[in-house]
Amino acid sequence: MNVLVTGGSGFIGSNLVRLLLAERPEWRIVNLDKLTYAGNAENLADLEGNPRYRFVRGDICNGELIADVFRTEKIHAVLHLAAESHVDRSILSPSIFIETNVRGTQVLLEAAREFGVRRFVHVSTDEVYGSLGPTGLFTEQTPLDPSSPYSASKASSDLLALAYAHTFKLPVVVTRCSNNYGPYQFPEKLIPLMIANALRDLPLPVYGDGMNVRDWIHVEDHGRGLLAALEKGEDGQVYNFGASSERHNIDIVKQVLRLVGKPESLIKYVTDRPGHDRRYAIDSTKARTQLGWAPRHGFEDALAATVRWYVERRQWWERIISGEYLKYYEKQYGGR
Ligand code: NAD
Ligand code: TYD
Numbered sequence: 001m002n003v004l005v006t007g008g009s010g011f012i013g014s015n016l017v018r019l020l021l022a023e024r025p026e027w028r029i030v031n032l033d034k035l036t037y038a039g040n041a042e043n044l045a046d047l048e049g050n051p052r053y054r055f056v057r058g059d060i061c062n063g064e065l066i067a068d069v070f071r072t073e074k075i076h077a078v079l080h081l082a083a084e085s086h087v088d089r090s091i092l093s094p095s096i097f098i099e100t101n102v103r104g105t106q107v108l109l110e111a112a113r114e115f116g117v118r119r120f121v122h123v124s125t126d127e128v129y130g131s132l133g134p135t136g137l138f139t140e141q142t143p144l145d146p147s148s149p150y151s152a153s154k155a156s157s158d159l160l161a162l163a164y165a166h167t168f169k170l171p172v173v174v175t176r177c178s179n180n181y182g183p184y185q186f187p188e189k190l191i192p193l194m195i196a197n198a199l200r201d202l203p204l205p206v207y208g209d210g211m212n213v214r215d216w217i218h219v220e221d222h223g224r225g226l227l228a229a230l231e232k233g234e235d236g237q238v239y240n241f242g243a244s245s246e247r248h249n250i251d252i253v254k255q256v257l258r259l260v261g262k263p264e265s266l267i268k269y270v271t272d273r274p275g276h277d278r279r280y281a282i283d284s285t286k287a288r289t290q291l292g293w294a295p296r297h298g299f300e301d302a303l304a305a306t307v308r309w310y311v312e313r314r315q316w317w318e319r320i321i322s323g324e325y326l327k328y329y330e331k332q333y334g335g336r
Contacts (some may be wrong), residue, residue: 001024001026001027001028001076001077001118002027002028002030002073002074002075002076002146003020003027003028003029003030003075003077003078003230004030004069004070004073004075004077004078004083005017005020005029005031005032005074005078005081006031006032006033006078006079006080006081006108007029007030007033007039007080007081007083008029008033008044008055008081009033009035009039009040009041009043009044009055010033010034010038010040010043010081010082010085010186010308011038011080011180011184011185011186011189011219012123012219012222012223013031013033013179014040014044014129015183015184015219015220015223016079016081016183016222016223016226016227017044017047017053017064017221017228019328020221020223021050021053021229021296023227024227027052027053027180028052028053028054028164029042029053029054029066029108030051030054030056030073030075031050031053031054031056031298032053032056032058032060032066032069032082033055033056033057033058033082033152034057034058034059034060034082034268035057036084037186037324037328038084038085038182038186039058040053040186040320041320042186042316042319043075043184044048046212049191050098050314051294053061054073054137055334056069057228059104060080060082060100060107060108061099061100061103061104061107061269062155063107063110063111064084064109066107066108066111067111067114067115070111070114070115071115073302074111075117076115076117076118076119076334077117077119077120077121077230078119078120078121079114079121079123080105080108080122080123080229082100082104083100083123083153083154083157083310084096084097084100084150084153085147086099086150086186086188086189087127087149087150087151087273088149088188088273088332089188089272089328090099090150091112091149091151091274091275092328092331094149094153097149097153098149098153098156099149099264100267101150101153101154101156101157101162102153102156102157102233102334104160105157106159106160107159109118109161109164109170109172110165112170113164113168113170117170117171118171119171119173119207119230119233120164120170120171120172120173120176120282121171121174121226121229121230121233122157122158122161122172122174122175124154124155124157124158124174124175124176124177125151125154126138126176126177126215126234126242126280126282127144127148127150127154127175127280128144128145128146128150128151128154128155128158128176128282129142129143129144129145129147129176130144130145130147130151130279131145131201131277131279132275132278132279132281133278133279134279136281137281137283138201138240138280138282138283139174139240139283139285139286140176140238140239140286141219141236141238143187144159147276147277148275148285149331151277156175158174158238158296161174162174162236162238164176165235165236165309166236168302169235170236170285171235172231172234172236173235173237173238173239174237174238175218175225175226175229175238175239175240175241176238176239176240176241177222177240177241177242178214178215178216178217178227178241178243178280178281178282179214179216179217179280180216180218180219180222181216181219181302181303181306182219182220182306182309183217183219183304183306183309184219184315184316185219186320187317187320187321187325188328189254189288189324190214190253191256191303192251192310192317193240194252194253194256194257195260195306195307195310195311196310196317196321197266198256198257198262199260199262199310199311199314201262201266202266203266203267203268203332204251204253204256204257204266204267204268205268205269205270205336206249206253206267206268206269207271207273207276208271208272208273209250209269209272210248210249210250210253210269211248211250212245212248212249212250212276212277212278212279212320213247213248213279213281214244214249214280215242215243215244215277215280215281216243216245216246216247216252216299216303217241217242217243217245217295217297218243218295218296218297218299218302220296220297221241221243221295222241222294224293224296225239225241225291225293226286227266227290227295228287228291229287229291231251232291232292233291234289234290238286239284239286239287239290239291240282240283240284240286240287241282241284241287242281242282242283242284243284243295243297244282244284245283247297247299248278250267253301254267254287255303256307259303259307260307260311261305261334264333270333270336271336284310294324
Protein backbone atom coordinates (compact mmCIF):
# COMPACT_ATOMS: atom_id res chain seq x y z
CA MET A 1 0.00 0.00 0.00
CA ASN A 2 1.22 3.52 -0.83
CA VAL A 3 0.42 5.98 1.94
CA LEU A 4 0.69 9.75 1.67
CA VAL A 5 1.55 11.45 4.96
CA THR A 6 1.24 15.23 4.81
CA GLY A 7 3.26 17.21 7.37
CA GLY A 8 5.53 14.21 7.95
CA SER A 9 8.50 16.41 8.84
CA GLY A 10 6.74 17.98 11.83
CA PHE A 11 6.42 16.69 15.37
CA ILE A 12 3.60 14.14 15.12
CA GLY A 13 4.25 13.41 11.43
CA SER A 14 7.91 12.41 11.88
CA ASN A 15 7.05 10.14 14.80
CA LEU A 16 4.22 8.67 12.71
CA VAL A 17 6.37 8.00 9.63
CA ARG A 18 8.81 6.02 11.79
CA LEU A 19 5.99 4.10 13.41
CA LEU A 20 4.38 3.20 10.06
CA LEU A 21 7.67 2.03 8.52
CA ALA A 22 8.30 -0.17 11.55
CA GLU A 23 4.77 -1.53 12.00
CA ARG A 24 3.78 -2.04 8.35
CA PRO A 25 6.83 -3.39 6.48
CA GLU A 26 4.84 -3.79 3.26
CA TRP A 27 3.84 -0.12 3.07
CA ARG A 28 5.58 2.66 1.15
CA ILE A 29 5.36 6.11 2.71
CA VAL A 30 5.41 9.39 0.77
CA ASN A 31 5.94 12.37 3.05
CA LEU A 32 4.77 15.67 1.57
CA ASP A 33 5.86 18.66 3.62
CA LYS A 34 6.45 22.32 2.90
CA LEU A 35 9.14 22.55 5.59
CA THR A 36 7.77 25.65 7.24
CA TYR A 37 9.50 26.88 10.40
CA ALA A 38 7.90 23.85 12.14
CA GLY A 39 9.07 21.24 9.65
CA ASN A 40 12.56 19.88 9.95
CA ALA A 41 14.10 17.60 7.30
CA GLU A 42 16.64 16.53 9.90
CA ASN A 43 13.89 14.70 11.82
CA LEU A 44 13.86 11.95 9.19
CA ALA A 45 17.30 12.44 7.62
CA ASP A 46 18.30 8.84 8.43
CA LEU A 47 15.54 7.54 6.12
CA GLU A 48 17.29 8.93 3.05
CA GLY A 49 17.92 6.09 0.62
CA ASN A 50 15.22 3.88 2.17
CA PRO A 51 13.29 2.47 -0.83
CA ARG A 52 10.06 2.46 1.21
CA TYR A 53 10.23 6.18 1.87
CA ARG A 54 10.10 9.29 -0.30
CA PHE A 55 10.17 12.91 0.73
CA VAL A 56 8.50 15.54 -1.44
CA ARG A 57 8.95 19.16 -0.49
CA GLY A 58 5.76 21.01 -1.35
CA ASP A 59 2.70 22.93 -0.28
CA ILE A 60 -0.67 21.19 0.22
CA CYS A 61 -2.28 24.28 -1.33
CA ASN A 62 -0.54 23.54 -4.65
CA GLY A 63 -3.20 21.54 -6.52
CA GLU A 64 -0.96 20.66 -9.47
CA LEU A 65 1.77 19.26 -7.28
CA ILE A 66 -0.71 17.29 -5.17
CA ALA A 67 -2.34 15.78 -8.29
CA ASP A 68 1.12 14.86 -9.57
CA VAL A 69 1.98 13.07 -6.31
CA PHE A 70 -1.31 11.11 -6.35
CA ARG A 71 -0.75 10.18 -10.00
CA THR A 72 2.91 9.19 -9.88
CA GLU A 73 2.87 7.53 -6.46
CA LYS A 74 -0.50 5.75 -6.90
CA ILE A 75 -1.62 6.78 -3.44
CA HIS A 76 -4.03 4.36 -1.69
CA ALA A 77 -4.46 6.17 1.62
CA VAL A 78 -3.83 9.60 3.12
CA LEU A 79 -2.89 10.61 6.65
CA HIS A 80 -3.34 14.36 6.57
CA LEU A 81 -1.38 16.12 9.30
CA ALA A 82 0.08 19.16 7.51
CA ALA A 83 -1.15 22.28 9.27
CA GLU A 84 -0.24 25.45 11.01
CA SER A 85 -0.52 24.08 14.53
CA HIS A 86 0.24 26.71 17.15
CA VAL A 87 -2.54 28.67 18.88
CA ASP A 88 -0.29 31.60 19.85
CA ARG A 89 0.89 32.08 16.27
CA SER A 90 -2.72 31.97 15.08
CA ILE A 91 -3.44 34.90 17.39
CA LEU A 92 -0.47 36.85 15.99
CA SER A 93 -1.12 36.00 12.29
CA PRO A 94 -4.38 34.16 11.51
CA SER A 95 -4.37 34.28 7.67
CA ILE A 96 -1.90 31.47 7.02
CA PHE A 97 -4.05 29.21 9.25
CA ILE A 98 -6.99 29.64 6.89
CA GLU A 99 -4.82 29.15 3.84
CA THR A 100 -3.07 25.97 4.97
CA ASN A 101 -5.59 24.37 7.29
CA VAL A 102 -8.79 25.12 5.36
CA ARG A 103 -7.80 25.62 1.72
CA GLY A 104 -4.94 23.12 1.83
CA THR A 105 -7.26 20.46 3.25
CA GLN A 106 -9.79 21.11 0.49
CA VAL A 107 -7.09 20.75 -2.18
CA LEU A 108 -6.13 17.35 -0.73
CA LEU A 109 -9.75 16.20 -0.43
CA GLU A 110 -10.31 17.14 -4.05
CA ALA A 111 -7.26 15.19 -5.23
CA ALA A 112 -8.32 12.18 -3.14
CA ARG A 113 -11.74 12.38 -4.80
CA GLU A 114 -10.29 12.69 -8.28
CA PHE A 115 -7.80 9.83 -7.98
CA GLY A 116 -9.74 7.68 -5.50
CA VAL A 117 -8.38 6.44 -2.15
CA ARG A 118 -9.33 3.65 0.24
CA ARG A 119 -8.99 5.93 3.25
CA PHE A 120 -8.48 9.62 4.03
CA VAL A 121 -7.61 10.22 7.68
CA HIS A 122 -8.06 13.88 8.55
CA VAL A 123 -6.02 14.54 11.69
CA SER A 124 -7.74 17.09 13.88
CA THR A 125 -7.70 18.22 17.47
CA ASP A 126 -9.88 18.26 20.60
CA GLU A 127 -9.58 22.06 20.50
CA VAL A 128 -12.43 22.18 17.97
CA TYR A 129 -14.81 21.49 20.89
CA GLY A 130 -13.83 24.70 22.69
CA SER A 131 -13.36 24.91 26.44
CA LEU A 132 -14.79 22.73 29.23
CA GLY A 133 -15.84 23.79 32.72
CA PRO A 134 -14.37 22.01 35.74
CA THR A 135 -16.19 18.74 34.95
CA GLY A 136 -17.20 16.73 31.90
CA LEU A 137 -15.37 15.28 28.90
CA PHE A 138 -15.41 15.89 25.13
CA THR A 139 -17.20 13.11 23.25
CA GLU A 140 -17.61 12.91 19.48
CA GLN A 141 -21.11 14.37 20.01
CA THR A 142 -19.88 17.50 21.76
CA PRO A 143 -20.84 20.51 19.57
CA LEU A 144 -17.99 22.29 17.81
CA ASP A 145 -17.24 25.58 19.55
CA PRO A 146 -13.71 26.63 18.63
CA SER A 147 -12.25 29.71 20.28
CA SER A 148 -8.94 30.52 18.56
CA PRO A 149 -8.18 31.14 14.88
CA TYR A 150 -6.24 27.85 14.99
CA SER A 151 -9.11 25.77 16.36
CA ALA A 152 -11.62 27.56 14.12
CA SER A 153 -9.51 26.67 11.07
CA LYS A 154 -9.27 23.05 12.20
CA ALA A 155 -13.03 22.88 12.84
CA SER A 156 -13.63 24.28 9.35
CA SER A 157 -11.40 21.64 7.81
CA ASP A 158 -13.15 18.88 9.81
CA LEU A 159 -16.49 20.01 8.41
CA LEU A 160 -15.12 20.05 4.87
CA ALA A 161 -13.70 16.54 5.30
CA LEU A 162 -17.03 15.26 6.66
CA ALA A 163 -18.89 17.01 3.84
CA TYR A 164 -16.71 15.15 1.30
CA ALA A 165 -17.60 11.90 3.08
CA HIS A 166 -21.30 12.73 3.02
CA THR A 167 -21.63 14.20 -0.46
CA PHE A 168 -18.95 12.37 -2.47
CA LYS A 169 -18.72 9.18 -0.38
CA LEU A 170 -15.02 9.82 0.08
CA PRO A 171 -13.86 7.30 2.76
CA VAL A 172 -12.95 9.96 5.29
CA VAL A 173 -12.26 9.42 8.97
CA VAL A 174 -11.72 12.42 11.27
CA THR A 175 -9.61 12.03 14.41
CA ARG A 176 -9.53 14.49 17.32
CA CYS A 177 -6.65 14.09 19.72
CA SER A 178 -5.68 15.87 22.90
CA ASN A 179 -2.32 17.60 23.57
CA ASN A 180 0.68 15.52 22.47
CA TYR A 181 4.16 15.39 23.98
CA GLY A 182 7.30 13.43 23.12
CA PRO A 183 10.47 13.70 21.01
CA TYR A 184 10.81 16.15 18.10
CA GLN A 185 8.20 18.65 19.34
CA PHE A 186 9.06 22.20 18.33
CA PRO A 187 10.02 24.20 21.44
CA GLU A 188 7.22 26.75 21.08
CA LYS A 189 4.69 24.37 22.69
CA LEU A 190 4.38 24.12 26.47
CA ILE A 191 6.46 21.06 27.39
CA PRO A 192 9.50 21.45 25.10
CA LEU A 193 9.56 25.23 25.64
CA MET A 194 9.69 24.75 29.40
CA ILE A 195 12.41 22.09 29.13
CA ALA A 196 14.53 24.22 26.77
CA ASN A 197 14.18 27.33 28.95
CA ALA A 198 14.88 25.45 32.17
CA LEU A 199 18.02 23.89 30.69
CA ARG A 200 19.26 27.41 29.80
CA ASP A 201 18.20 28.97 33.15
CA LEU A 202 15.73 31.25 31.35
CA PRO A 203 12.35 32.27 32.82
CA LEU A 204 9.49 29.76 32.34
CA PRO A 205 6.53 31.89 31.10
CA VAL A 206 3.28 30.55 32.59
CA TYR A 207 0.16 32.14 31.13
CA GLY A 208 -2.44 33.56 33.54
CA ASP A 209 -2.79 31.65 36.82
CA GLY A 210 -1.28 28.43 35.42
CA MET A 211 -4.47 26.53 36.31
CA ASN A 212 -5.59 25.75 32.74
CA VAL A 213 -5.93 22.03 32.20
CA ARG A 214 -4.76 19.97 29.23
CA ASP A 215 -5.18 16.20 28.75
CA TRP A 216 -1.77 14.83 27.71
CA ILE A 217 -1.02 11.91 25.41
CA HIS A 218 2.32 10.55 24.22
CA VAL A 219 2.88 11.11 20.50
CA GLU A 220 3.41 7.39 19.84
CA ASP A 221 0.00 6.57 21.32
CA HIS A 222 -1.53 9.14 18.99
CA GLY A 223 0.33 7.54 16.06
CA ARG A 224 -1.03 4.10 16.94
CA GLY A 225 -4.49 5.63 17.08
CA LEU A 226 -4.07 7.09 13.58
CA LEU A 227 -2.97 3.70 12.26
CA ALA A 228 -6.03 2.08 13.86
CA ALA A 229 -8.27 4.78 12.38
CA LEU A 230 -6.79 4.18 8.95
CA GLU A 231 -7.26 0.41 9.10
CA LYS A 232 -10.37 -0.01 11.21
CA GLY A 233 -12.23 3.31 11.13
CA GLU A 234 -15.66 3.55 9.59
CA ASP A 235 -16.30 5.96 6.73
CA GLY A 236 -17.62 9.34 7.83
CA GLN A 237 -16.90 8.73 11.53
CA VAL A 238 -15.07 10.85 14.10
CA TYR A 239 -12.79 9.30 16.75
CA ASN A 240 -11.41 11.06 19.83
CA PHE A 241 -8.01 10.08 21.21
CA GLY A 242 -6.77 10.91 24.70
CA ALA A 243 -4.92 9.18 27.51
CA SER A 244 -6.93 10.48 30.50
CA SER A 245 -3.94 12.43 31.85
CA GLU A 246 -5.38 15.78 32.85
CA ARG A 247 -2.84 18.14 34.38
CA HIS A 248 -2.78 21.81 35.36
CA ASN A 249 -0.12 23.68 33.38
CA ILE A 250 1.64 24.83 36.54
CA ASP A 251 2.02 21.23 37.76
CA ILE A 252 3.65 20.23 34.47
CA VAL A 253 6.02 23.18 34.68
CA LYS A 254 7.01 22.23 38.24
CA GLN A 255 7.45 18.60 37.21
CA VAL A 256 9.77 19.63 34.36
CA LEU A 257 11.83 21.75 36.78
CA ARG A 258 12.16 18.80 39.18
CA LEU A 259 13.21 16.50 36.34
CA VAL A 260 15.99 18.83 35.16
CA GLY A 261 16.98 19.80 38.71
CA LYS A 262 16.25 23.54 38.41
CA PRO A 263 14.55 25.84 40.99
CA GLU A 264 10.91 26.95 40.90
CA SER A 265 12.18 30.55 41.09
CA LEU A 266 12.55 30.29 37.28
CA ILE A 267 8.73 30.32 36.96
CA LYS A 268 7.40 33.65 35.65
CA TYR A 269 3.66 34.25 35.53
CA VAL A 270 2.89 36.32 32.42
CA THR A 271 -0.18 37.98 30.89
CA ASP A 272 -2.73 35.36 29.86
CA ARG A 273 -3.27 34.24 26.26
CA PRO A 274 -6.30 36.09 24.78
CA GLY A 275 -9.33 33.77 24.70
CA HIS A 276 -7.37 31.07 26.55
CA ASP A 277 -9.38 27.81 26.76
CA ARG A 278 -9.63 26.74 30.39
CA ARG A 279 -9.84 22.99 30.20
CA TYR A 280 -9.69 20.14 27.67
CA ALA A 281 -10.46 16.52 28.57
CA ILE A 282 -11.20 13.65 26.24
CA ASP A 283 -13.55 10.69 26.37
CA SER A 284 -11.93 8.14 24.03
CA THR A 285 -14.38 5.28 24.69
CA LYS A 286 -15.38 5.12 21.02
CA ALA A 287 -11.78 4.65 19.79
CA ARG A 288 -11.12 2.12 22.55
CA THR A 289 -14.19 0.03 21.83
CA GLN A 290 -14.54 0.40 18.05
CA LEU A 291 -10.88 0.59 16.99
CA GLY A 292 -9.44 -1.65 19.72
CA TRP A 293 -7.01 1.14 20.57
CA ALA A 294 -5.61 2.03 24.00
CA PRO A 295 -2.72 4.27 25.05
CA ARG A 296 0.39 2.42 26.23
CA HIS A 297 2.41 5.21 27.87
CA GLY A 298 1.85 6.44 31.42
CA PHE A 299 2.33 10.19 31.81
CA GLU A 300 4.98 10.30 34.56
CA ASP A 301 7.44 7.85 32.95
CA ALA A 302 6.89 9.15 29.42
CA LEU A 303 7.39 12.77 30.53
CA ALA A 304 10.65 11.79 32.23
CA ALA A 305 11.76 10.01 29.02
CA THR A 306 10.80 13.08 26.97
CA VAL A 307 12.84 15.36 29.23
CA ARG A 308 15.81 12.99 28.88
CA TRP A 309 15.44 13.16 25.07
CA TYR A 310 15.67 16.96 25.13
CA VAL A 311 18.67 16.83 27.49
CA GLU A 312 20.46 14.37 25.21
CA ARG A 313 19.41 16.04 21.93
CA ARG A 314 20.30 19.57 22.91
CA GLN A 315 21.89 20.16 19.49
CA TRP A 316 18.58 19.36 17.77
CA TRP A 317 16.62 22.07 19.53
CA GLU A 318 19.43 24.59 19.88
CA ARG A 319 19.83 24.64 16.12
CA ILE A 320 16.15 25.35 15.49
CA ILE A 321 15.90 27.96 18.26
CA SER A 322 17.50 30.59 16.10
CA GLY A 323 16.60 33.00 13.30
CA GLU A 324 12.86 33.13 12.74
CA TYR A 325 12.14 31.56 16.12
CA LEU A 326 13.99 34.27 18.04
CA LYS A 327 11.90 36.93 16.29
CA TYR A 328 8.71 35.03 17.18
CA TYR A 329 9.85 34.62 20.81
CA GLU A 330 10.46 38.35 21.18
CA LYS A 331 7.05 39.18 19.66
CA GLN A 332 5.26 36.62 21.84
CA TYR A 333 7.01 37.12 25.18
CA GLY A 334 8.91 40.43 24.88
CA GLY A 335 6.30 42.79 26.32
CA ARG A 336 4.74 40.32 28.77
P1 NAD B 1 3.83 20.71 13.58
O1 NAD B 1 3.62 22.17 13.51
O2 NAD B 1 4.97 20.16 14.39
O3 NAD B 1 4.02 20.11 12.11
C1 NAD B 1 3.25 20.54 11.02
C2 NAD B 1 3.97 20.13 9.75
O4 NAD B 1 3.17 20.54 8.64
C3 NAD B 1 5.35 20.77 9.58
O5 NAD B 1 6.30 19.80 9.19
C4 NAD B 1 5.14 21.81 8.47
O6 NAD B 1 6.30 22.03 7.68
C5 NAD B 1 4.02 21.16 7.66
N1 NAD B 1 3.24 22.14 6.90
C6 NAD B 1 2.73 23.31 7.36
N2 NAD B 1 2.09 23.95 6.35
C7 NAD B 1 2.20 23.16 5.26
C8 NAD B 1 1.73 23.26 3.92
N3 NAD B 1 1.04 24.34 3.51
N4 NAD B 1 2.00 22.26 3.06
C9 NAD B 1 2.72 21.17 3.46
N5 NAD B 1 3.19 21.03 4.70
C10 NAD B 1 2.93 22.01 5.59
O7 NAD B 1 2.45 20.11 14.07
P2 NAD B 1 2.11 18.79 14.89
O8 NAD B 1 2.06 19.13 16.32
O9 NAD B 1 2.97 17.69 14.42
O10 NAD B 1 0.60 18.55 14.42
C11 NAD B 1 0.31 17.78 13.27
C12 NAD B 1 -1.19 17.70 13.09
O11 NAD B 1 -1.81 17.15 14.25
C13 NAD B 1 -1.86 19.06 12.87
O12 NAD B 1 -2.86 18.90 11.88
C14 NAD B 1 -2.45 19.40 14.22
O13 NAD B 1 -3.59 20.21 14.08
C15 NAD B 1 -2.82 18.02 14.72
N6 NAD B 1 -2.84 17.87 16.19
C16 NAD B 1 -1.76 18.27 16.95
C17 NAD B 1 -1.79 18.06 18.33
C18 NAD B 1 -0.61 18.44 19.20
O14 NAD B 1 -0.72 18.37 20.43
N7 NAD B 1 0.53 18.81 18.65
C19 NAD B 1 -2.91 17.49 18.93
C20 NAD B 1 -3.99 17.10 18.12
C21 NAD B 1 -3.93 17.29 16.76
P1 TYD C 1 0.31 24.77 23.91
O1 TYD C 1 1.44 23.81 24.03
O2 TYD C 1 0.48 26.00 23.10
O3 TYD C 1 -0.94 23.92 23.41
P2 TYD C 1 -2.51 24.34 23.27
O4 TYD C 1 -2.66 25.78 23.49
O5 TYD C 1 -2.77 23.94 21.86
O6 TYD C 1 -3.22 23.50 24.28
O7 TYD C 1 -0.12 25.21 25.36
C1 TYD C 1 -0.52 24.27 26.34
C2 TYD C 1 -0.97 25.06 27.57
O8 TYD C 1 0.17 25.73 28.13
C3 TYD C 1 -1.97 26.13 27.25
O9 TYD C 1 -2.91 26.21 28.33
C4 TYD C 1 -1.15 27.40 27.20
C5 TYD C 1 -0.05 27.14 28.19
N1 TYD C 1 1.26 27.80 27.89
C6 TYD C 1 1.89 28.59 28.87
O10 TYD C 1 1.39 28.75 30.00
N2 TYD C 1 3.09 29.17 28.54
C7 TYD C 1 3.66 29.04 27.33
O11 TYD C 1 4.75 29.62 27.09
C8 TYD C 1 3.02 28.20 26.34
C9 TYD C 1 3.63 27.99 24.98
C10 TYD C 1 1.81 27.60 26.67
